[in-house]
Amino acid sequence: TEQSFEVDLNDWGEVRFVSYLPTYDTLWEDVSFVLAKDNQIVYHFPAYFENNSTENDSVGMFDSVEAVGFQDIDGDGAEDVIVIINYVTGAGPQGMMPRKTIRIFSSQNKGFVIQHDLIDELMKNMKEDDISIPAICDYVTLMETNEIYDGYRTIYQQYFADEGCDFMISYGANGNSRVILNENEKIIEYLVYDRLSENEKCELYVLYRSKKNADGSWHISEAEILDIFAYSMSTKDVVSSGKTSWSATGSEEHEIN
Known part of the structure; x- marks a missing residue:
């Protein structure tokens, strides 16, 4: 009941969005969603899994609905529905921890x-700890801000993909985006969009490394600069400056750009 809401939704008008628990008549039955009006179901949302069962999928068993959001994420003027669902696999030492x-x-x-x-893109490139309704909306907005997102993607593909690095979109406390490339218990390396270049031809991105504290926390203010990249908006090329500070002199090609 805490994830069911009265909402004014597009052409449906005033309806109740209802999250239905599995009946558990079927062991692997998934959660389902409907719209109701005047105590009558007027619409069944499509099932994600065949027969609305997770039995043949590695996602595990339904645990809970964590959040529901109503947002126009594709810009067509109609509200879409975003749901975050928790599942447990029962496998391994953390198998009962909801994912x-x-x-x-x-x-x-x-x-x-x-x-x-879009779901596959988000699940592949968002850190699980960062998944929330606002973060999902921010990610989609970032994707639609083509120059910044394309810069992240192009730098990753040209410099980091072959090294087996991750591409995980995350957000700082100030809401700014970053791409986490490597992370372990001691350090985290990440790419951050900084600004438009002075000649307004390139977007500038900074590669940072931060050391983690004993509790796993880290701060960008204490980060080490590993490189600064220029992404050309016209040619879609990327140039590495080799700079480890803003005051350093970069490569000739980078300085020209």
Whole structure:
């Protein structure tokens, strides 16, 4: 009941969004969602899994609905539905620890469709600890801000993908984006969009390394600069400056850009 809401939703008007627990008649039954009006179900949201069962998927068993959001994330003027769902696998020492998954229902043709590609993109590139309704919306906005997101992607593909680095979008306390490339118990390395270059031809990105404290915390203010990259918005090329501080002299090609 805490994840069911009265909402004014697109052409449906005033309806109740209802999250239904599995009946558990079927062991692997998944959560389901409907819209109700005047105590009558008027719409069933499409099931993510075949037969609404997770039995043949590695996601595990349904645990809980963590959050529901109603946002127009694709800019078409209609509200979409974002749901964060927890599952447990029962496998391994942390098997009963709930793991977050994302479900996005996009408003379409007087109903809703599941955005599988977008969900896959988000699940692959967001840190699980960062998953929240606002962070999902921020990520989608970042994707739509093509120059900044494309810069992240291009730098990653040209300099880090072959090294087996991660590409995990995260957000600082100030809401600014960053891409986490490497992380372990001692250090974290990440790419941060900084600003437009003075000649307004390139977006500048900084590669940082931060040492972690004993409690796992770290601070960008104490980070070491490993490199500064220039991403050309016109040619889509990336140049590494080799600079480890803003005052240092970079490569000739970087300085020209």
